[in-house]
Amino acid sequence: MNLILLSPDDLENARLARVRDPRRLAHLAEVHRARVGDTLTLGLEGGLLGRGELLSLSDEEAVFDVSGLDQAPPPALPVHLVLALPRPRMLARTLEHVTALGVKSLTLLNTRRVEKSYWQSPELSEDKIRRHLLLGLEQARDTRLPTVTLAKGFRPFVEDRLPALLEGRQGLLAHPGMPDACPRGVEAPTLLVVGPEGGFIPWEVERLLEAGCRGIHLGPRILRVETAVTALLARLF
Amino acid sequence: MNLILLSPDDLENARLARVRDPRRLAHLAEVHRARVGDTLTLGLEGGLLGRGELLSLSDEEAVFDVSGLDQAPPPALPVHLVLALPRPRMLARTLEHVTALGVKSLTLLNTRRVEKSYWQSPELSEDKIRRHLLLGLEQARDTRLPTVTLAKGFRPFVEDRLPALLEGRQGLLAHPGMPDACPRGVEAPTLLVVGPEGGFIPWEVERLLEAGCRGIHLGPRILRVETAVTALLARLF
Known part of the structure; x- marks a missing residue:
């Protein structure tokens, strides 16, 4: 703290x-x-x-x-992170990492390889999520809480919500085997999509690319979700 | 796996x-x-x-x-990582993260703000360390184990071992408040030094800078060691 x-x-x-x-x-x-x-x-x-x-x-x-507080919090990352719902313990740590790194908007997404039981986890309660966000803010000396949205259906998310999220943002889909390496030093508003352990299924990749996302990769190594998310944010911004 | x-x-x-x-x-x-x-x-x-x-x-x-194995493992990062010994649970996770990211040589260093008890942790046994390195390799589909060295004295490390490590490598000291931002896309062999929770003390920073390390920072946010190490490696290489 x-x-x-x-x-x-x-x-x-x-x-x-x-x-x-x-x-x-x-x-x-x-x-x-x-x-x-x-x-x-x-x-x-x-x-x-x-x-x-x-x-x-x-x-x-x-x-x-508290009369002497006069500093603005550190700048936010220009990113909306869309993350396939990780397993509960990984979710807890990932919420802290991404909050500490400066993510301010996060969508937790259902995909084919997200285990259904994860959506029943007590870690998804508003209280538990808020606790991990606070730990991230306290770690990084930040004051602005991220907004976390749950998207329990992949297709409704891609069809109904993704188009609006991509207005004014470049969409990047991080997925092994995509043609381009993850760009560096990005300043443009970005929507970053990261899959679950085991990855997106091909049909999901196609839908995200069709919606306007550009496929990027982090190299031949397969990383755990929490490592991959931190590495992507640190390389991108 | x-x-x-x-x-x-x-x-x-x-x-x-x-x-x-x-x-x-x-x-x-x-x-x-x-x-x-x-x-x-x-x-x-x-x-x-x-x-x-x-x-x-x-x-x-x-x-x-096993007669059909014919692929080289993924490339290693051109880095020797010098990390102030983290607390045991953080050490375990950090060993997995850095191994998965491709670090092949790691020194765990004593500094003023490393709690003495950490050096007595069973997590430092050769067996336990090897287990975490194997998990990192299995995660990333790599086969080459990193070498882990323990440096239980800060001064002997800086005086006796650091000069040889800096031959043919640029030294980077990651520490909040240093003048330069962490560089991106480095290809040169690098020695990266990362402090403990709470940071290096000023005397330690001076010794490392005197030895030829260049001070770099990751911005105003204070990150946990495991987040910072992943972020530094992803941004540098």
Whole structure:
């Protein structure tokens, strides 16, 4: 936790914030070993960040002075990431990685090789997803939460939602064996599509290419989804 | 496991290999649901890979025809990675990530902010390290094991071993706040140094810069070690 992220509910007024949840209180005590008078890095969810003083601390709450927050959060990546739903533990870690890297919009997509049981996982609850996004923001010192959308049907996604997502964005389909190497240093708004373990089936690849995506690859190595997503984002942007 | 990796001990002769360990046998049965006559992707540790037939299968062993292996493994990254020893669970995952990405030489380094207890972790045993390297190779369809060296003293490493490692290699020190952005598309042999959670201390940064490393950064976001290492390798090479 490189940033204490404060939600709107934590704010008492423009100057004071009260943190009351056990997770952040435990972290303040055990990792920061924070004491009254210490200055810590704070951020307002969706807003500014900066340094703020710990004004009081008890087992039940920590009170911070948030009047001095004056820095904008780090820039976002110009990407909408469309990711075949990974298995639950991989999903948890991938949400943290991509949030830390600066992804702000993410669609989790059903594909033929996504196991149906993954859609029943408790990791997909709004609360659990939010928890992993917060961990990513706290890691990277960012304040703006990504938007996560679930797309439980491949065909409806490609037919009804993809065309609008591709307006004003280049579409890139990362898939082994595609003709072009992953480009570097892209600045244009991009939609990046990444398949499941085992890959997209040929019919899915055809639909995505027909919709206007360009096929790209990362070389001959087959990477786990979490490694591949981080590698793609780092090479692209 | 996108590749059944065969060790020299598995080879009976130039044509036959016998797999007897429970891990690979279980994977063959449960994930591949392999049957006699199936053709699978096989690789010889340190050697060629290709397709080979499963000639017999029992609870105790699987016998493969390895006479048809004729492909070179994918190219290695031109990098020697020097990584401050991560905490044990992060080490395990990072070994798999970097092996899958094609790192072939890795030094695990002690620094001021590496917790002493990490050096006592069972994850550092030769067996455990080898297991994670094998998982990385099997994931990426590679056959050449990385060499992992432990450097338990920062000063002896910098004074006695770093100069030789920097002969014929450019040294890059990845550290927040360094002046240059991480370069892209590097082909020159490179030594990449990555610090621990919490970073190098200023004295360590000075020693590494003095030794000839160039400081580079990945932007304002603070990334976990496993995310940062994957991002650096993907952007550099």
